[in-house]
Amino acid sequence: MTVAVSTRLDDVTAHDQLRAQVAEALLRVLPARAILSAPEDTRPYECDGLAAYRQLPMIVTLPDSEAQVLAVLRVCRELGVPIVPRGAGTGLSGGAMPIADGVVLSTARLNRIVHLDAYSRTAVVQPGVRNAAISEAAARHGLYYAPDPSSQIACTIGGNVAENSGGVHCLKYGLTIHNVLRVRMATITGEIVELGGAALDAPGLDLLSVFIGSEGMLGIVTEVTVKLIPKPAVARVIMASFAQVSDGCHAVAALIAAGIIPAGLEMMDQTSSRMVEPFVHAGYDTDAAAILLCEADGTAEEVEEDIARMSAVLGAAGAVAIAVSQSEAERLRFWSGRKNAFPAAGRISPDYYCMDGTIPRKRLGEVLAGIAEMETKYGLRCANVFHAGDGNLHPLILFNANIADEFARAEAFGAEILALCVEVGGTITGEHGVGIEKIDSMCAQFAPAELEAFFAVKRAFDPAGLLNPDKAIPTLNRCAEFGKMRVRGGLLPFAHLPRF
Numbered sequence: 001m002t003v004a005v006s007t008r009l010d011d012v013t014a015h016d017q018l019r020a021q022v023a024e025a026l027l028r029v030l031p032a033r034a035i036l037s038a039p040e041d042t043r044p045y046e047c048d049g050l051a052a053y054r055q056l057p058m059i060v061t062l063p064d065s066e067a068q069v070l071a072v073l074r075v076c077r078e079l080g081v082p083i084v085p086r087g088a089g090t091g092l093s094g095g096a097m098p099i100a101d102g103v104v105l106s107t108a109r110l111n112r113i114v115h116l117d118a119y120s121r122t123a124v125v126q127p128g129v130r131n132a133a134i135s136e137a138a139a140r141h142g143l144y145y146a147p148d149p150s151s152q153i154a155c156t157i158g159g160n161v162a163e164n165s166g167g168v169h170c171l172k173y174g175l176t177i178h179n180v181l182r183v184r185m186a187t188i189t190g191e192i193v194e195l196g197g198a199a200l201d202a203p204g205l206d207l208l209s210v211f212i213g214s215e216g217m218l219g220i221v222t223e224v225t226v227k228l229i230p231k232p233a234v235a236r237v238i239m240a241s242f243a244q245v246s247d248g249c250h251a252v253a254a255l256i257a258a259g260i261i262p263a264g265l266e267m268m269d270q271t272s273s274r275m276v277e278p279f280v281h282a283g284y285d286t287d288a289a290a291i292l293l294c295e296a297d298g299t300a301e302e303v304e305e306d307i308a309r310m311s312a313v314l315g316a317a318g319a320v321a322i323a324v325s326q327s328e329a330e331r332l333r334f335w336s337g338r339k340n341a342f343p344a345a346g347r348i349s350p351d352y353y354c355m356d357g358t359i360p361r362k363r364l365g366e367v368l369a370g371i372a373e374m375e376t377k378y379g380l381r382c383a384n385v386f387h388a389g390d391g392n393l394h395p396l397i398l399f400n401a402n403i404a405d406e407f408a409r410a411e412a413f414g415a416e417i418l419a420l421c422v423e424v425g426g427t428i429t430g431e432h433g434v435g436i437e438k439i440d441s442m443c444a445q446f447a448p449a450e451l452e453a454f455f456a457v458k459r460a461f462d463p464a465g466l467l468n469p470d471k472a473i474p475t476l477n478r479c480a481e482f483g484k485m486r487v488r489g490g491l492l493p494f495a496h497l498p499r500f
């Protein structure tokens with residue numbers, strides 16, 4: 001998809017006038033170097049990791065303090081201009097995709113670790129700090145920040161909070177929401193609000209949980225307090241091979257049923273392992289229909305015991321080969337294949353579309369079989385590499401955008417996968433968020449009253465609907481157009497409800 005360019009002269013003029021007006025107002029509150037408006041400067045911001053969708057922003061701002069964030073919000077509020085917050089732009093659902101007449105608020109310059117307290121095992125960081133940078137800073141105290149998205153070398157904690165991001169170690173250690181104590185944020189009305197606190201629980205309604213995962217629609221994160229935990233003394237990972245994908249799926253459920261919570265439990269099908277092995281040389285069994293990576297961590301004794309228990313369960317579930325990492329270098333090598341699987345897709349396909357749905361673990365086999373049938377139906381290949389322990393699927397649909405209708409087929413394929421996730425009792429996103437990508441699938445997941453409840457929460461934080469509008473929550477009209485709601489007598493149910 002290319003940038004939406006209006007061909008009408010009066011539209012172009014109106015857009016340029018608005019840009020000039022907003023830039024002038026911003027120049028009164030920000031230094032010139034914090035404002036980008038020339039297309040050659042704003043081009044790098046035209047998309048996030050969902051690069052099929054692009055939109056040049058009107059203006060990009062780069063505030064370097066909370067006061068400057070508030071100033072940008074004030075200008076936009078007064079001029080009625082929408083704002084799209086942006087961290088590193090690694091999001092995969094279009095959450096940070098700009099709006100043509102909107103301002104992108106980048107947190108790239110809010111990148112300071114404010115305070116790291118080894119005694120209370122917490123770190124206070126600005127939103128633009130990279131996920132991996134927190135663990136790098138904490139390492140000298142033997143501590144780290146547990147949630148580890150595969151994008152952790154680039155993605156920011158602000159983006160992680162907005163998406164409630166996960167990673168391979170979240171099965172045991174929890175998602176962002178379980179590892180954040182406090183969020184400080186700027187509201188569109190110009191207030192600074194702190195949600196949560198230094199203690200494990202905070203008084204009042206749990207608005208921290210409402211905010212985490214709200215995809216930039218409720219406020220701008222300006223500071224985050226995260227928990228740090230001790231680095232385990234030892235970690236080892238098992239690579240188990242399966243001749244049938246269904247055996248691997250059964251092994252996942254069997255491990256959890258046996259009362260074992262691995263530090264990571266990831267599955268890669270053969271398409272994925274063959275895609276990544278020549279790239280990373282992780283030592284994967286490329287003859288296996290599926291491989292499972294199961295990590296144990298803790299003291300040396302705990303790890304030895306867990307590895308023995310996990311190996312027994314995997315063997316009983318039908319593993320045809322089991323390899324256990326013999327050194328830290330080998331453990332990291334096993335994981336490097338998994339962590340590089342998405343980029344490796346680029347080696348076998350010009351484009352890929354990464355889906356993200358979550359299902360009950362025990363339905364894994366049936367859903368993967370359903371996806372295999374869809375490959376034939378849509379004439380496109382799909383690689384599956386995912387957080388099996390959490391039931392969080394990441395089908396990578398491979399396509400070539402230069403071939404007419406391939407992207408449309410990939411989108412339809414993705415939507416059908418999400419519909420299947422909902423059908424088996426799951427949800428349309430595990431960790432990548434809804435953004436623009438899955439907005440229509442929200443109509444399949446939620447009833448009109450539920451969508452209205454979501455809008456009511458948004459209105460409470462953002463009455464004018466200026467923060468990341470048209471993302472994550474579909475209007476009822478949109479759902480009707482999408483065909484998921486019945487229109488009776490030419491009228492929508494809840495037609496009186498406001499649209500953002």
Ligand SMILES: Cc1cc2nc3c(=O)[nH]c(=O)nc-3n(C[C@H](O)[C@H](O)[C@H](O)COP(=O)(O)OP(=O)(O)OC[C@H]3O[C@@H](n4cnc5c(N)ncnc54)[C@H](O)[C@@H]3O)c2cc1C
Pocket residue numbers: 048049084085086087088089090091092094095096107127148149150151154155156157158159160161162163164165166167168215216217219220221222342343431432468
């Ligand atoms: C190769 C690859 C692997 C990935 N692996 C994983 C994975 O394992 N697990 C996972 O969960 N995700 C993964 N992702 C997705 C992505 O990295 C995460 O969603 C990440 O949290 C996005 O962070 P970001 O800083 O890039 O945010 P952006 O993409 O810039 O923004 C994401 C959302 O957050 C909002 N936002 C950003 N900053 C703020 C702020 N300060 N205040 C309010 N809202 C804000 C934006 O408006 C947008 O809606 C992967 C992506 C890639 C490209």
